Amino acid sequence: MSSKSSIISQIKNLNMEEKPLPEIPDFEVAANLEEAFAQSLAGNKGQVVSKDELEALIAASDFKKIYSSSPLFDAYSNCELPAHPAEFADLDLAILEGQVASAENGAIWLDESNLGIRAIPFITSHLVILIRGEAIVGNMHEAYQKIGSAHSGFGAFIAGPSKTADIEQSLVVGAHGAMSLRVVIL
Amino acid sequence: MSHPANATAFLKDQSRAKWHDETLWIVRQKRDQTIHAIPEWEKLRDLASQIKEHTLSKLDFYLEELEKNASANGIKVHWAENAEEHNEIVGRILEEKNCKAIVKSKSILTEECHLNPYLESKGIEVVDTDLGERIIQFLKQPPSHIVMPAIHLKKRDISDIFHEKLHTEKGNEDPVYLTHAARLHLRSKFLEAKVAITGVNFAVAETGEFVVCTNEGNADMGVHLADTHIACMGIEKLIPRRKDLGVFLRLLARSATGQSITNYNSHFRSPAPGKELHLILVNNGRTKQLAREKFRNSLKCIRCGACMNTCPIYRRSGGFSYGSTVPGPIGSILSPGIDLKKYSTLPFASTLCGSCSDVCPVKINIHEQLYEWRQEITKAHGTSAKGLSMQLANGIFKSPLAYKLSGKMMRAALKNLPESIIYNPLNVWGKSRNLPETPAESFKDWYKKNRK
Ligand code: SF4
DSSP states (O other): OOHHHHHHHHHHTTOOOOOOOOOOOOOOOOSOHHHHHHHHHHHTTOEEEOHHHHHHHHHHSOOOOEEEOSGGGGGGOOOOOOSSGGGGTTOOEEEEEOSEEETTTTEEEEEHHHHSSTTHHHHSSEEEEEEOGGGEESSHHHHHHHHTTOOOSEEEEEOSSOEEOTTTTOOEEOSSSOSEEEEEEO | OOHHHHHHHHHTSHHHHHHHHHHHHHHHHHHHHHHTTOTTHHHHHHHHHHHHHHHHHTHHHHHHHHHHHHHHTTOEEEEESSHHHHHHHHHHHHHHTTOOEEEEOOOHHHHHTTHHHHHHHTTOEEEEOSHHHHHHHHTTOOOSSSSSTTTTOOHHHHHHHHHHHHOOOTTOOOHHHHHHHHHHHHHHHHHHOSEEEEOOSEEETTTTEEEEEESSOHHHHHHHHSSEEEEEEEGGGEESOTTHHHHHHHHHHHHHTSOSSOSEEEEEOSOOTTOEEEEEEEOTTHHHHHHOGGGGGGGGOOOOOHHHHHOHHHHHHOGGGGOSSSOHHHHHHHHHHHOTTTTTTGGGSOOOOOHHHHHOTTOOOHHHHHHHHHHHHHHHHGGGGSOHHHHHHHHHHHOHHHHHHHHHHHHHHHHHSOHHHHTOTTOTTGGGOOOOOOOSSOHHHHHHHHOO
């Protein structure tokens, strides 16, 4: 017998009584979603910045390799998507558009249509995500309602920069992935 | 395997044991703070528990749904009855790819299956990429906690091992410096690896996808750079619908560390163009646990670690004292199901205070199951399994005179013991507990005097 049929038949043989699957109700959400989102993001070590602040930051920094998938920041983009993600190992800044954001925890949904290549938000040294104000919802339930189950091979809720606390519980930002996350609310 | 013996070894280094206890308690307190910001917390726990209960009651159906939908998405689905078969499947894929080095993100299941030694015996280099996991891998130790694998180590230990392995500055204990040294080291591994292995936090039957949650982004760095992604999951990791993830993602990180969510929550549904995605569904005793009605609930566990952080025994005895892949309260329910004899002391490593059940995001009745196991073990092993305290108590309860005397003696002693003895470092219980006020007389004496 294959392992599959063995596992399935072991479960079937238990003749378990079916337990009900609950519906997920609506829950109350914050009054000011943008404010709550900014606060949650800060809790995850991310930061909401204005478009002007971001532009000033890029002007003042020495980011050499910048990729933007957003027409809004086209002028800064100085490279194309590579054939292999390893070629983006020296990417300094990526500017991507997010689809939905949840105010209760700062998580922003991006899927393949926003990414170009899946590795971008992780391999870049610094990450910027743009999100429309109307796309901020109260909590994760509303976020999943909005994204539905439209097919994308890959999607992620990104809520902050790469971080770790594995050394004596001291929080360090920039473990493997992006060392900062800035969000511009449009 | 004896928990009391192992715990005694851990408690030899008093200052480290105290630090371990206090650090985990801080994590527990962070959990408390964040859940207070969520008015519907209890409702979420109920929902999570019910969703898991429903899934377990139709697990065969949902597993087949998952396979059907994942296959349609282009994921190659494999089934493994036990750890050996799981390892063989991984080994076969690596052989096909002619792959000699892999990167792996934290996965308790691969730990349970002893995948690393298996692959290493075949000459394959395995690099654990979670920082905590990498540290203990250098030290050839298993994780001592399921969420914070290196929680038993101090900066000094990590500085020493990094100096040896990564040539960091001797004596530099700065966590930022050490983390960035690991970042550089691991980046080169990510860029080289052709195959990446991850665990699975949740698999969704409806969409045929699975979700991996990390704070470091190490799972994503691995899989997006490699050509082949192998994901390994226990069959209990399943949930029915995508929207159920909303419930679990709200609970997981808050329960684990007090964060509102992990920073990276990646949903894998199809392989990237030109790449391969494998999903291994592993039983390894889970159907047996499912058959034990009293312990079925333990399969709801989402591995948040909250029960460990809150457990007065875990905090004071360290993860290694449990001698099992999953330590702490939940491990003490899961492990006896695997080997009752070997793990017979674990269900006794509990005060039965119920704190584990109180914090569990999926409402597993952990302390009740521990009590159930005690009875099973006592039945199976006779009195030999009872701890010394049980025997002592037994002796006292058997003799009415001894019982009366012991009460009198305790009342006198507790009143007169100087604080320095009660809160002595050797008395680990006194450290975080106040002793109750002792009554002037026993209930028996009171009853004698006051009854008409
Ligand atoms: S038993 Fe509950 S508290 Fe413990 S790790 Fe599992 S889900 Fe978390």
